[in-house]
Amino acid sequence: xxxxxxxxxVGGLSKEQMDLMHEKSLxxxxxxxxxxxxxxxxxLLSNYDGVKIEGKTVxxxxxxxxxxxxxxxxxxxxxxxxxxxxxxxAGAHQxxxxxxxxxxxxxxxxxxxxxxIKLGDALxxxxxxxxxxxxxxxxxxxxYIHKTAYEYSRFRANDMFEHDPRPTIEAANYIYEMxxxxxxxxxxxxxxxxxxxxxxxxxDIVYKFLxxxxxxxxxxxxxxxxxxxxxxxxxxxxxxFETFGCLAMLNLINTKSYNYIQIIDSFIAxxxxxxYSTFTYGSAEDIQxxxxxxxxxxxxxIPMSIKSLLTNGxxxxxxxxxxxxxxxxxxxxxxxxxxxxxxxxMSSGETYSGEQVVIxxxxxxxxKNLIKSREFSDEKLMVDEIAAVxxxxxxxxxxxxxxxxxxxxxxxxxFGHTNLGQWQEMGSRSLWDYANAKVKKLIKEHDYQIDPxxxxxxxxxxxxxxxxxxxxxxxx
Amino acid sequence: MKLEEYKVSGGLNKEQxxxxxxxxxxxxxxxxxxxxxxGIINILSSYNGIKVENGNYVxxxxxxxxxxxxxAKYDVxxxxxxxxxxxAGAHQxxxxxxxxxxxxxxxxxxxxxxxIKLGDALxxxxxxxxxxxxxPAHLQHILMHKVAYENSxxxxxxxxxxxxxxxxECAMYVHEMAKVAGKRxxxxxxxxxxxxxxxxxxEIAYRLxxxxxxxxxxxxxxxxxxxxxxxxxxxxxxxxxYLAGLTMLNLINKKSFNYISPNDAFEGxxxxxxYSTFVYGSVExxxxxxxQIPLCRxxxxxxxxxxxLTNSKQPDGQAAAEIGMHTLIAAxxxxxxxxxxxxLSSGEIxxxxxxxxxxxxxDYVKTLLKxxxxxxxxxxIDEIADVxxxxxxxxxxxxxxxxxxxxxxxxxFTHMNLGQWQEAGSKSMWQYAIDxxxxxxTGHTYQIDDDKKKELDKIYEAAKKDKKLEDSFxxx
Numbered sequence: 014x015x016x017x018x019x020x021x022x023v024g025g026l027s028k029e030q031m032d033l034m035h036e037k038s039l040x041x042x043x044x045x046x047x048x049x050x051x052x053x054x055x056x057l058l059s060n061y062d063g064v065k066i067e068g069k070t071v072x073x074x075x076x077x078x079x080x081x082x083x084x085x086x087x088x089x090x091x092x093x094x095x096x097x098x099x100x101x102x103a104g105a106h107q108x109x110x111x112x113x114x115x116x117x118x119x120x121x122x123x124x125x126x127x128x129x130i131k132l133g134d135a136l137x138x139x140x141x142x143x144x145x146x147x148x149x150x151x152x153x154x155x156x157y158i159h160k161t162a163y164e165y166s167r168f169r170a171n172d173m174f175e176h177d178p179r180p181t182i183e184a185a186n187y188i189y190e191m192x193x194x195x196x197x198x199x200x201x202x203x204x205x206x207x208x209x210x211x212x213x214x215x216x217d218i219v220y221k222f223l224x225x226x227x228x229x230x231x232x233x234x235x236x237x238x239x240x241x242x243x244x245x246x247x248x249x250x251x252x253x254f255e256t257f258g259c260l261a262m263l264n265l266i267n268t269k270s271y272n273y274i275q276i277i278d279s280f281i282a283x284x285x286x287x288x289y290s291t292f293t294y295g296s297a298e299d300i301q302x303x304x305x306x307x308x309x310x311x312x313x314x315i316p317m318s319i320k321s322l323l324t325n326g327x328x329x330x331x332x333x334x335x336x337x338x339x340x341x342x343x344x345x346x347x348x349x350x351x352x353x354x355x356x357x358x359m360s361s362g363e364t365y366s367g368e369q370v371v372i373x374x375x376x377x378x379x380x381k382n383l384i385k386s387r388e389f390s391d392e393k394l395m396v397d398e399i400a401a402v403x404x405x406x407x408x409x410x411x412x413x414x415x416x417x418x419x420x421x422x423x424x425x426x427x428f429g430h431t432n433l434g435q436w437q438e439m440g441s442r443s444l445w446d447y448a449n450a451k452v453k454k455l456i457k458e459h460d461y462q463i464d465p466x467x468x469x470x471x472x473x474x475x476x477x478x479x480x481x482x483x484x485x486x487x488x489x
Numbered sequence: 490m491k492l493e494e495y496k497v498s499g500g501l502n503k504e505q506x507x508x509x510x511x512x513x514x515x516x517x518x519x520x521x522x523x524x525x526x527x528g529i530i531n532i533l534s535s536y537n538g539i540k541v542e543n544g545n546y547v548x549x550x551x552x553x554x555x556x557x558x559x560x561a562k563y564d565v566x567x568x569x570x571x572x573x574x575x576x577a578g579a580h581q582x583x584x585x586x587x588x589x590x591x592x593x594x595x596x597x598x599x600x601x602x603x604x605i606k607l608g609d610a611l612x613x614x615x616x617x618x619x620x621x622x623x624x625p626a627h628l629q630h631i632l633m634h635k636v637a638y639e640n641s642x643x644x645x646x647x648x649x650x651x652x653x654x655x656x657x658e659c660a661m662y663v664h665e666m667a668k669v670a671g672k673r674x675x676x677x678x679x680x681x682x683x684x685x686x687x688x689x690x691x692e693i694a695y696r697l698x699x700x701x702x703x704x705x706x707x708x709x710x711x712x713x714x715x716x717x718x719x720x721x722x723x724x725x726x727x728x729x730x731y732l733a734g735l736t737m738l739n740l741i742n743k744k745s746f747n748y749i750s751p752n753d754a755f756e757g758x759x760x761x762x763x764y765s766t767f768v769y770g771s772v773e774x775x776x777x778x779x780x781q782i783p784l785c786r787x788x789x790x791x792x793x794x795x796x797x798l799t800n801s802k803q804p805d806g807q808a809a810a811e812i813g814m815h816t817l818i819a820a821x822x823x824x825x826x827x828x829x830x831x832x833l834s835s836g837e838i839x840x841x842x843x844x845x846x847x848x849x850x851x852d853y854v855k856t857l858l859k860x861x862x863x864x865x866x867x868x869x870i871d872e873i874a875d876v877x878x879x880x881x882x883x884x885x886x887x888x889x890x891x892x893x894x895x896x897x898x899x900x901x902f903t904h905m906n907l908g909q910w911q912e913a914g915s916k917s918m919w920q921y922a923i924d925x926x927x928x929x930x931t932g933h934t935y936q937i938d939d940d941k942k943k944e945l946d947k948i949y950e951a952a953k954k955d956k957k958l959e960d961s962f963x964x965x
Contacts, residue, residue, distance in 0.1 A: 017500060017721075020779065022821065024495035030863050037870050048878030070878075109907075210878035240881060242869035243888040243895055246861075250868050286904035287892045293904045297856040297897050304495070325902070327910050331918040332846050333902045335806030336813040340853065343814045347497060347821070363907040376810050382772040383814065387721075389505050395722035396512045399729065404523035404546075404685035407714060414718040418762045421712075421719055423772045428800070428807045430761040430768045433583070433837040436802045444805045 017387040022347035026308040035312070038253040039075040046072035047209045047258035051216035057266045064265070073261040081257075081264035086271040087316050088228075090172045093139075093352060099381055101374060102174050102277075102318065103133045103356035104143025106158065107365035111329055113453060116445070118364060122148040126161050129357070131459040132367050132452055134166035136374050139174045143357060143365055152488035155184045156191070156478050160471050163195040164463045171197045174318065174352070176232070176277055182218050183484040187474060189225070194470040195463060202275060203263065205233040205255045207240035219267070229267045231259035232275035236283045236292070245302045248282030253309070256280060277318045277354055280309040294361045295324040295337030300344050307348045316352070319345040322373045323355035329368035330444035334359055339376045346380050353377060368448035371455070375427045382423040426451065492861045497821040501783045509725055510787070514551040516729040517736065521548035522684040524737065526691035532741045539740075549736045557739035558732070558788060562746035564673075564703075565791050566647045569614075573855050574826035575848060576649050576752070576793065577608045578618025580633065581832060581839035587930075590923055591803075593838065597623040601636050604831070606933035607841050607926055609641035611848050615752075616645060616652040618831060619839050627962040630655060631662045631952050635945050638670040639937045646672045649793065649826075651707070651752045653677075656961035657693045662952050664700065669944045670937060677750060678738070680708035680730050682715035694742070701744035706734035707753040711760045711767070720773050723757035724780045731755060751793040752828060755784045769835040770799035770811030778815060782822045791826070794819040797847050798829035798836065804843040804919050808833060813850050820854050827851060842922035845929070849901045856897040901925065 026034075049055055049071050058064050063074035093100045110121045110129070121144035129143040142158035149157055158177060162170035170177060179185035179201060192199040201222050203215055219229060233255040235241030241248035256279045263272040274280075282305075284298035285291070293299060303319050310317040321341035326334025342353055356373035357365050398413055408414050424430075427447050431439065462468070478484055501509075521540070524530055524547050533539050538550035568574075584600050586592040596619035604618040617633035624632060630653060637645035645652065654660035654676060667674035676697050678690055694704060708730040710716030716726040731749050738747040749755075757780075759773035760766070768774060778794045785792045796815040801808035816827055829836070830851075831844035872887060882888050898904075901921050905913065916924075936942070952958055 017505070018498070018502060020497050020499040020818070022495055023498050024493040026863070027493060030490075030492070033865075034868070037868060041870065041873060045874050206878075208873070208876050208878060208880060208882075237895075238882055238888045238892055240876075242872050242882060243885070243891045244867045244869060245895070246863065246867050247869035247872065250870065251873050254873065284896060286896065286898075288898070289904045289906060289909055291904050291906045291909075293896070295902075296899075296904070297853050298895070300857055301861070325904055326918070327907065327915075328917060330806040332804055332806060332809035332922075333918050336809035336850055336853075337902065339810035339813045340817050340850075340857070343817055344495075344821075344857070347818070360907045360910070372806055372810075376814075379772055379810070379814065383775055383818070387776075389501075389721065393719045393721045394509070394512060394725045395717035395719060396516065396725060398717045398722065399516060399683070399726045400520045402683050404681075404683060406683065408683075408716060408718065409714055411718070414713045417718045418713055421773070422759065422761065422768075424761075424763070425771075428770075428811065430764045430766050430771065430800055431802075432764065432766045433802060433834045435764060435766075436834070441802070443803060444801070444807050 015389060017389045019386055020347060020384050021349065022344065025304050031309060031312045034250055034253060037250055038257050039078055041254040042073050042078055042257045042261065043075055044072065046070045047255065049211060049216065049262065050213045051220060053220045054216055054266055058262065061265050071262065073258060077265070078257045078261045081261045082313065084264055084271065085260065085273045087273055087276065088173060089316055096351060098351060099377060100352040101138045101356050101377055102140030102352070102354040103138035103370050104129065104365060105141055105355060105358060105362060106145045106177065107143065107358065107362065108145050108147055109364045110144060111364065111366040111368065113367060113449060120147045121365070122146055123157060126158065127165060128456050129365065129367055130161050130165045130169060131456050132370060133169060134461055135455040135459045136370065138356060138370070139168040139172065140354065141170060141175050141177045152485050153478060155180060156187050156475060159188050159191055160475055163191065163197055163471060164468055165461060167461060173276065176202055176275065179218055181487045182221050183487050185218055185222065187478050191471055191474050194474065195467050200228040200230060202230045202232055203259060205259050207233060207235040207251060207255060209255055209258065223267055224269065226269040228270050229263050229272045230275040231256055231263055232278040233259065234278055234281065234283060236285045238285050238287065241282060245282050245284060245298055246305065249280065249302065249305050252280050252282055274315055276316050280306045292361045293325060294320065295341060300341050303341065303345055304348060307345060307350055311349070317350055318352040318354050319350045320354045321345045322353050323358050323362060325361045327360050329359065329366040330372055330448055334369065335372060335376065338373055342376060343380050346384060367452040368445055371448045371451050372427065372444070375425060379425065379428070490863045492863045494860055495821060495858055496823065497818060500779050506784060506787045509728055512725055513729040513732050514554055517549045517554050517733045518551060519548065521546045522730065522733045524686060524691065525688045526695060528695045529691055529741055533737065536740055549733060553740070554732045554736045557736040560739055561735060561748045563748055563751065563791050564648055569826065573851060575611070575613045575797070575830045575851055576615030576826065576828040577613035577830040577844050578604065578615060578839055579829055579832060579836060580617055580620045580652060581836065582620050582622055583837060584619055584839040585842065587841055587923055587927055590920065595622045596839065597621055598632065601633065602640060603930050604839065604841055605636050605640045605644060606930050607844060608644060609935055610929040610933045611844065613830060614643045614647065614649040615828065616650050627659065627959045628952060630659050631949060634663045634666055635949055638666065638672055638945060639942055640935060642935060648751060651677060651750060654693060657696045658955065658958040658961040660693055660697065662948060662958065666945055666948050669948065670941050675703040675705060677705045677707055678734065680706065680734050682708055682710035682726065682730060684730055684733065698742055699744065703745045704738050704742045704747050705750040706731060706738055707750040708734065709753060709756050709758055711758045713760050713762065716757065720757060720759065720776050721780065724755060724777065727755050727757045728784065749788070749790050751791040754790045755781045767835045768800055769795065770815065775815045775818065778819050779822065782819065782824055792824045793826040793828055794824045795829050796827045798832050800835045802834050804833065804840055804846055804922060808843065809846065809850065812847065816850055817854050820858055841926040842919060845922045845925045846901060849899060853899065853902065
């Protein structure tokens with residue numbers, strides 16, 4: 014007896030099916046190749062056996078892909094290791110936010126960035142900066158994003174869950190310098206542009222960082238029916254093919270550090286609604302794609318981060334947004350995922366909401382409690398108690414009830430257990446109201462600050478950047 | 490080739506359920522139940538294997554229990570054999586006013602009619618959704634059945650009906666109406682945990698014994714109140730009470746069949762000691778469903794889960810997250826019937842708009858779990874090879890042919906982007922659901938045959954003038 018067997022999701026892609034997908038992806042890398050519009054990188058690649066270059070199309074022998082897959086390294090932070098550590102990544106540089114005072118949607122400012130970073134830190138979230146501050150000059154936006162993250166949070170922009178853009182080599186240099194001053198993580202990411210190409214500017218940043226010994230990662234975001242086949246499984250093959258091509262390239266050119274597959278955006282396919290011409294994050298098909306992704310990550314032994322907290326709902330605390338992220342996260346968690354992304358994002362990433370972050374956290378806590386291991390024993394079955402309490406009697410005063418009522422039941426913070434009368438007496442507040450109050454409280458009480466000496470150094474770097482004509486000019 | 494269908498493994502195993510079954514048999518034989526009705530005690534006394542102690546305490550030998558389980562019959566309607574079932578409503582007395590969004594009010598006859606129509610338009614089943622408080626108490630249940638018969642095809646017409654018949658006189662009116670309308674009639678007995686009954690409820694059953702009507706047993710032990718504090722202990726008590734209650738019915742109701750009510754089979758309710766409230770929709774209530782489903786399989790009882798029940802007060806994110814997770818995990822465990830759609834605040838409120846959202850959630854889950862094909866054709870390797878860097882899949886024949894069928898188009902959880910949503914009026918999810926509910930009510934057309942309606946009217950008029958019926962509702 015002892016334990017009730019843990020709940021887990023079974024089904025989906027079989028090993029044979031993934032073997033086939035793997036073979037097909039290798040075939041595409043070898044016979045179709047990827048487009049690399051960068052002369053310097055092409056020159057580096059031309060030195061290797063197994064690489065065939067036709068114009069800007071580069072084809073890789075399977076051995077090179079398999080070698081790259083063998084050499085990948087995933088430096089997961091300790092807090093994310095093991096099945097008992099659940100991780101929430103919040104934000105992905107949104108430009109609009111629901112104002113905490115007026116609840117109106119508006120452009121994000123630097124003060125919002127500070128508040129949302131503090132909120133994220135108070136909730137132990139990780140990842141990239143939640144917002145892009147639109148009230149600072151564009152050439153400083155990325156620098157502020159990192160500086161604020163370093164100053165007000167422990168985990169943010171500080172490990173492999175970070176995926177902030179480095180739009181120019183000049184900005185990348187400043188961020189690199191700040192990360193060294195603050196002793197924070199730094200990596201360069203490379204997103205492919207489906208089908209099977211790259212942005213030339215991004216390749217140039219990679220190229221110019223090859224001598225720095227920084228980790229680099231490969232990501233891709235094919236969209237079903239747009240830049241990938243219409244079926245989710247077909248779009249997934251496109252993603253595998255592209256990821257393999259990109260990783261093989263990085264493995265050959267970035268030899269002074271390690272390379273990896275972006276655990277967030279690899280083996281991923283995005284469903285697309287042809288009626289509205291929109292991404293449909295949070296849809297049933299998006300979950301199907303994530304379930305393929307989870308199987309493939311297990312197949313390749315790669316850690317996984319699932320975009321299950323992303324929704325197309327428009328308002329914090331509404332039924333659509335909460336349902337989509339709850340169903341998605343539960344399915345992913347049952348399949349073995351413990352790292353969940355995009356908390357706070359609404360409207361498929363067009364908007365950010367602090368309230369939605371705390372709701373997402375509540376949902377993740379619910380799921381964690383639901384699928385935790387449970388004991389099965391005579392002590393839990395309590396047959397003696399059942400026999401002892403006669404008709405018309407009560408279990409309320411039993412010692413077992415007194416001993417266990419606090420530990421047997423989870424007490425949620427937002428999903429209250431009041432009855433109707435109690436809720437009305439407490440002001441008939443909406444879920445959005447409760448979440449808003451919690452957000453404000455967490456921001457107010459947040460107290461983490463980086464060491465003042467490091468802050469001074471970060472301030473100095475920012476001041477230099479402000480006056481940097483070259484940095485300014487690349488954004489013009 | 491198909492992808493293996495998704496399901497959840499884990500939970501109670503056969504050995505553990507064997508143990509619970511043995512415990513329940515032991516409790517039936519050695520502890521027994523309280524049956525406060527002399528007529529029923531007299532009937533039971535004539536059987537071997539029954540021990541009556543202290544007047545009303547009845548103990549059953551295991552053979553009698555096993556016999557009752559073997560003889561139980563479940564007349565599941567044809568439509569439930571291949572459809573997903575939503576049962577909506579459970580006679581709530583408060584509801585949200587569809588014409589004044591957000592306003593709670595007492596339910597009236599017109600609400601009963603509208604919600605029955607709405608439920609029928611959405612193919613829901615079950616009992617009447619609301620109790621009309623604007624008519625005399627002794628007529629309420631009769632009217633609830635009458636309106637259900639007149640305006641819906643499935644409601645109050647099969648094993649999913651679970652409405653009270655609070656007095657014998659009322660039960661006889663409903664019985665007469667059911668015969669006229671060609672609808673199903675059954676009588677249910679609720680146990681009062683721990684291990685007892687309401688004497689009046691038993692008296693109605695006793696007086697119906699010669700009518701040849703199916704009877705069902707149900708119980709709802711509450712963890713820490715009327716059953717042990719652990720959920721598994723509460724379920725153990727539930728199994729004991731169901732087995733004992735069914736055995737009693739099997740011995741006394743010989744002119745028809747008897748069964749365990751699938752609507753509440755092996756029910757055990759979680760309870761919050763802080764607020765003194767039922768916490769439907771909570772982690773622990775979902776945990777109860779995960780015990781309930783394998784037990785229903787173990788005892789061959791059709792599975793009906795209360796997955797659509799939530800403690801939220803509004804049709805909001807809490808409500809959607811709670812029922813979304815509960816419904817998804819229940820469906821992954823094999824459930825295809827879901828109860829209590831439209832209920833909010835753990836059953837204190839009914840909401841038409843919430844029913845519409847419930848339906849959307851079930852449709853979403855159904856879409857997510859539908860069987861998926863896996864074939865080389867669907868991988869589209871040739872297409873991927875054909876579309877080069879910078880190319881697009883939008884104009885491909887495969888995209889044109891498949892984009893409608895590959896992706897589900899939700900009615901409420903739409904895929905609009907932010908701009909489209911704002912142009913469409915920035916309506917909340919709540920408002921979208923209200924609009925849809927109203928449209929469905931207006932567009933509803935089903936009506937019972939005119940002749941039957943006339944006969945039902947006649948019975949209802951007789952009930953209005955029946956002093957004995959009126960007296961049967963008086964509390965002495």
